[in-house]
Amino acid sequence: MRFGQQLKDSLIRDYYYYYIDYQGLKDLLDARGADGEWSEESEEAFVKALEEELEKVYDFQKLRTYSINQRVKEMDVKVQDAIRSIDTSSPLSEQAFEDLEFDLEEILSDVHDLAKFTQLNYTGFQKIIKKHDKVTHWILRPIFAARLNAKPFFKDDYDPLVVKLSKLYDLVRTRGNPVQGDSSAGGGQQNFVRQTTKYWVHPDNITELKLLILKHLPVLVFNASKEFEKEDSAISSIYYDNADLELYRGRLEKSEGAEAVRLRWYGGMSTDTVFVERKTHREDWTGEKSVKARFSLKEKNVNAFLRGDYTVDQAFKKMREDGKKSPKEIEDLEQLAREVQYSVLTRKLKPVVRSFYNRTAFQLPGDARVRISLDTELTMVREDDFDGRRRAGNNWRRMDIGIDWPFNQLPDKDVERFPYAVLEVKLQTQMGQEPPQWVRDLVASHLVEAVPKFSKFIHGTATLLPSKVKLIPYWFPQMDVDIRKPISHQFGIERPNNLTSSLSNSDDILSSNSGDITMDEEEALAHNGDGSSASAQRHGGDNYEEEHHDYVSDDEDAEHIPLMGISRDRSRSRSRRTAQFHNFNETVRQIGQTMRSWTESLIFEAERPVPGTSTVPAIEERVFHAPPGKLIHIPVRIEPKVYFANERTFLNWLEIGIYLSAISGSLRAFGNERAAYASFFFMITAVLMVFYSIGLYLWRLRAIRLRRAIRYDDQIGTGFMCGAFVLSVLVNYVIQVW
Structure with missing residues (x-):
């Protein structure tokens, strides 16, 4: 238009x-x-x-x-x-x-x-x-x-x-009794499990989306005693990886146990508290859920901690003396800190990508059952030194930028300004409990575009380090497609x-x-x-x-x-x-x-189409191709039972082949001369079936290990082998009759 x-x-x-x-x-x-x-x-x-x-x-x-x-x-x-x-x-x-x-x-x-x-x-x-x-x-x-x-x-x-x-609407909606609770990010939890779904939001729809959500959830304000400032919504994260981009590949392929290590702070560069976070991916078949865990450090101690000079005992000495947390909580945090420090030192992790955005979070204080966050002005910035340029120097982050979006002082090759806002809907509902109806209406509307498993770390790395990345996420080739939709x-x-x-x-x-x-x-x-x-x-x-x-x-x-x-x-x-x-x-x-x-x-x-008519409108199809030298990674869910299913299918085909070979042997040993001729066709069918089942098993096994996004069902072989069996029976009948 x-x-x-x-x-x-x-x-x-x-x-x-x-x-x-x-x-x-x-x-x-x-x-x-x-x-x-x-x-x-x-x-x-x-x-x-x-x-x-x-x-x-x-x-x-x-x-x-x-x-x-x-x-x-x-x-x-x-x-x-x-x-x-x-x-x-x-x-x-x-x-x-x-x-x-x-x-x-x-x-x-x-x-x-x-x-x-x-x-x-x-x-x-x-x-x-x-x-x-x-x-x-x-x-x-x-x-x-x-x-x-x-x-x-x-x-x-x-x-x-x-x-x-949001504050006024919440007061009127609750008749002066707003929900009270801890407004700190994540409540009081250090390890928490949530079902998270991500969406892209076009800039034209951002304000409307915020106004719609605040009708149902208040804006989560961490410090209600002060007037809101732009800096209060700023969140910055430094993602760490090594020269082989080991963590990037693990997070992209969703390998079991894949980790992401990042350092996050809220507000401007003068913030004294830095959160060290680790995300761990767990496959569903393990019976565990993906978990994000974190602990805090003073900014002045971050470099020493990452070098191993600042020990875990030193980091948590004051926390033990204060006694505000239980010994069990402190032990869990210390164990997490040791694992992160060991991973940084042994894997040689360095700062790679920074993500910056302004977050508007909607949540009832102290109630994490429904939490919605909208990240705007999302920007990824290079922090690495892979090209020989020491952007961060010996520091854990570069200091030539702060939260001064859109970071016009940076060269184009160092910055990626994401064109959309990112909406995250996080639910902590009981097993089998449906999300609220208004949430379902929201995510089904024209205001959002679902992008499952979208990651700021993955997108920033794939965009800013094209020479080191061969495997790219599935949404990467679709960035030039307009996500705006009619109502x-x-x-x-x-x-x-x-x-x-x-x-x-x-x-x-x-x-x-x-x-x-x-x-x-x-x-x-x-x-x-x-x-x-x-x-x-x-x-x-x-x-x-x-x-x-x-x-x-x-x-x-x-x-x-x-x-x-x-x-x-x-x-x-x-x-x-x-x-x-x-x-x-x-x-x-x-x-x-x-x-x-x-x-x-x-x-x-x-208007319901009559069977046999072609009243259904044609669906527009788009074919996306990877850039030269790149491969698109399609998320494929693989569980142990998939391997077992492949083995069962192979054994079933093998069993049929054994039966046919037994029939062939019986006809040859106990039948007349005509039966001996007929047994030949059964034996040929049995051999073909065994070799076919072995080849199909090995092909599927390799495709499953490589997580290939292909059709695994047998579209031709089953009919062909059944036809061969029927043909063998007919040949046997014809020979016996004539």
Whole structure:
């Protein structure tokens, strides 16, 4: 889809006067002089119009940001007053808390809309500058980049706002009784087992995803006594490996017992505490689970510890004296420290790759059953000295960078800026217990792309050390594929159709069930330069569409569809305050849901393909090839029972061959002359079957050991051998009869 059409389809009605006039700027590019050349006057007119558009977008974005921040401050006062009233003689009613929750949902929707507005306009400026440089051959990109940096409307960080909204939402949702507990990473556990699933998130969907999650889980704040700062979310890790990349290969192939050793710290480079972590992979057939274990060191002692000069007894002497942990816990930590130190010294492990990202974690404090983390601004940086350049010197990490993303001071060969955010869903549920429904809805939505077993360490090593890596992860060749998807179902942050605009006259608002734009709005859009006669209504989620997807979003009854996301419906805001009207509204909604379910069942039944017809749409297939000199590693799960199954199959074939050879011998020894001829065919079939079973067994055994991602079932041999057996029986019958 072209950007101009995408802009028209994604316009938020409240904001459409303030979007970049993309069509108007395009018209200026098409307006050449009489000789068809781009003149200096044309360039001046274009630059002036571009500056005006930048000023308009920047001013509006700052105004909306200020307005949202003021509303958050007002909501903070209201929520605190409501919480204090609980312990008084006249506490707020349940309806008052519902109204507070609804007001917070409105703010969440405004934050979402502003983030989408910002992203879309920034893309628009990038597109029009690229088009200008291509069409006119006058290079404007470097100059306008400086202007964008002077008015950085696209650089606003919404994380502090998300943290504040999360705190308020949690207070209102729990009616002033938020879950209490240890907010430290991992709780009080040093060794913990979790089921972790990883997803990629496109930058366009990051803010929406955060706002959706905080409706169900609060943002995990490690230090609630201080104001949130950007540095608080920064996490840096140094992954260690040797010159043979032994740990990289083990983690990529998921070998039993494969380890990853890393040193991690939270916050800036001045942080005094460093965590030494070891991840150990365990195959399922062992009956154990993969475990991450860690212990802490003071930064000043890290180098000495890695050299072996700082002993384990010295490292844990103070911990034993404090007595805050049990002797058993300290012994386990000491054993872990000895194993890590021994591994570093014997394997000659050195710093190889650093990963940096800003993490937003969602979790009930002290409750690790559901933990969701979103890592943004993910960057991998080289730390090795394999090419002769001592990046870290004799230190355990390089010191020429900190947490100053995007690390523009580094050469391109030393840095990999990952294009997506990484979502991790970690569950500690009981055996057989299903995750919450909202989590299942989230991971099945268009906002995320599942990437099982994704690893920052593996990706960084494969990207930054191409000359030393031959085996690459399966996701590596797909990095240039756009992961944005069309909305498959009603999910996300929605603004219902009957919203009363705060920025435009109520007479100009679209009808709640209308998909067409009014004449007044059409003229307004024409003045804005888009000349759009299509709907300016924004569909929920507003995802960028891929060029090969054509779809229509059915919003006609959107307000009746049960959503997991955030919705804005001012028709509820004041009139809903009476319980009678609320019950009536709820009854109507339930009737609407029942009617729609019945209707959809008929539609799905009618659209179900008839056997023998080809009504199923074709599935688009992509074939990915490894770069020259590389091999793609496909994760293949191998358990001991696979070897046993291969042996059983071989023995079954061998048993059949023995039976056939016995039949052949019996016919030869006890039969007549004709039977002796028939026995020859049985013997040939038995020999073929034995040799075939041996060859198949050895081929499968080698493929299993190499973890090859191939078909292991026998597609031809079984039918061939059965045919040979039937042919032998027929030959025997024919010889005996004739």
